[in-house]
Amino acid sequence: MNAEIRPIKTAAETTLSTAFASAKGRLPGLAALRESEFKRFETAGLPHRRVEEWKYTDLRALMRDAKPLAAPPGADAKVRAKDAGAALAAVEGRRIVLVDGAFVPELSDFAGLEGGLTIRSMAEALAAGDAAVAERLGRIVPTDNVAVALNTAFMGDGVVIEVAAGAALTRPLHLVFFNSGGAPASVFTRSLAVIGKGARAMLIESHEGTPGSDYQVNTALEIEVGDEAHVDHIKITGEGAGSLHVSSLMAAVGAHARFNEFLFTTGAAVVRNQMFIHFKGEGTVAGIRGATLLNGRQHADTTLVADHTAGACISREVFKTVLDGESRGVFQGKIIVQSHAQKTDAKMAALALLLSEEAEADSKPELEIFADDVQCGHGATTGALDDDLLFYLHARGIPPKEAEALMIQAFVGEAIEGIEHAGLRDTLLEHVAAWLKTRR
């Protein structure tokens, strides 16, 4: 047995312990679960580089301190939240707004709610002891991940979305997470989406904050995708430049469903996007893709665990990372195929483009296959822009900066093109163009 001796808590760990002791009495519902999850966190501490899952993202080192729990948003913060998510206007989604982690119904759009759709506050559901929430929370894809444990211990608010069997939402749901940045704060949101059998839903999350503000986000979403349902989930991580953003997605996908996941990340000083996706029904088709664009000293980690326990599912994973300045991009992708998940067809590609000598890409693809009749593969490449291709563009009169931009757009475009919704696809391509304009 390897006994680990960690008698000394970091400043952040100590602050979290104090914060939990003083806040637990007023956090909504599930007191026993919160207590046991916090114990789990305290035992393990903040994950560090000797914990394999966190090898490239040493949260203990990156999280110098823990900010105080965010206060409920004041009138001023709510006013500033009005324009949040406006960059996604072309998507024409139904805006569901959360400010500093709190669901704000008066900023959200409940007009003409489609039949079979309900949206409510997670804090209220937890406080009321809602059985549908309690029986699912933390159980959709069980994990011993420490960031999830911390989220469960501290979760304040979020949304509970239910789409009844057979219902097809005509508009995307756009969850706008706005961090007002009035004072240093930490925000713990937890959301749950239950999509019934044969239902159709598109769920977009956008996370943004005030530039220069100092805050930490730990957000988690659990999605239950019913048999034959079609669910698209897109998460756009903007956030303020000084922030730390840890996100966990737990999705369980039923049989003969379609599930598309897309992560678009440009923001925050430190980002950890972790996804735990469980293919529990046969014959599902899934696309799990992402594009990350970083500069300066940003650090972004995408960690995926795709667990196939049922057979004949097709999954395609494509992650593109563009790294400028001294930024660091991490991709960890693990595909597990259990022994009875025959005929699984899973292909994963992680590609990183380095735009500067100081940027760093770390890539760790893993396959754990216990079935004997499967098609699985992965590829990972890291490289710079091709000089010969750039010369071809220069020789046609395209100036160097424009030629680079064209190549970068083409590189991330390959992942974005996979998005079915035209408005969203165009919006993300515009996001890429905007990011390119910020390059020196």
Place this chain on the structure above:
Amino acid sequence: MALLEIKNLHVEVDGKQILNGLSLAVEKGQIAAIMGPNGSGKSTLAHVLAGKADYEVTSGQVLFNGEDLLAMSPDERAAKGMFLAFQYPLEIPGVATMTFLRTALNAQRKKRGEEELSPPDFNRRVFDVAAKLEIDRDMLRRGVNVGFSGGEKKRNEVLQMALLEPKLCVLDETDSGLDIDALKVVAEGVNRLRSPERSFVLITHYQRLLNYIIPDVVHVLSRGRIARSGGKELAHELEARGYAQYQEELAS
């Protein structure tokens, strides 16, 4: 004044002397063929004119319309009217041919202080030229040269040439890898662009291309310099006798 004037050009690649005092003038409206054996410096000349890095000019001068070409970046040269048709056109996945053409044309127009072309005008021009080159619209929507055959790639080069309307077109081994039908389409495309205002430098190993694009002058390049110049009959002589005599002349 000649459109292109190369004076005593010396060029090294990785410390190895490739062009060795090359002098050449190309008049406005002239079609000049440059023929030579493998390793004589043909492709080096093409790349130096277009401005590729890794080619070190150790001495000499190149004047383009009286201006110092070697002082210009590749994109500046293009905007001034220099065009290199690549021997091996590159594939650019994810950049649609239409986007590539529009970006190139508008970048050049912008640099020359001209208005950008409106999308309908641009589309009309591209579709018009593409039809003549037997390039279908589906190809224009695909990534640049991605999945194109050798002939399609060369036709795409001529399409770019027609659209960008350069003053000087340098064709680097455009005939390589083409069957006779593809060669005819490409040659017709080039011939349509002939004008008193436009010059061509045809770089080729074989005389075959010159049956379809008739040159005004033929220069023989050997060991990094022009060994002989003459009329179009010189190409036939080379076809019959080969390059051996030029290699020997210089070696002695």
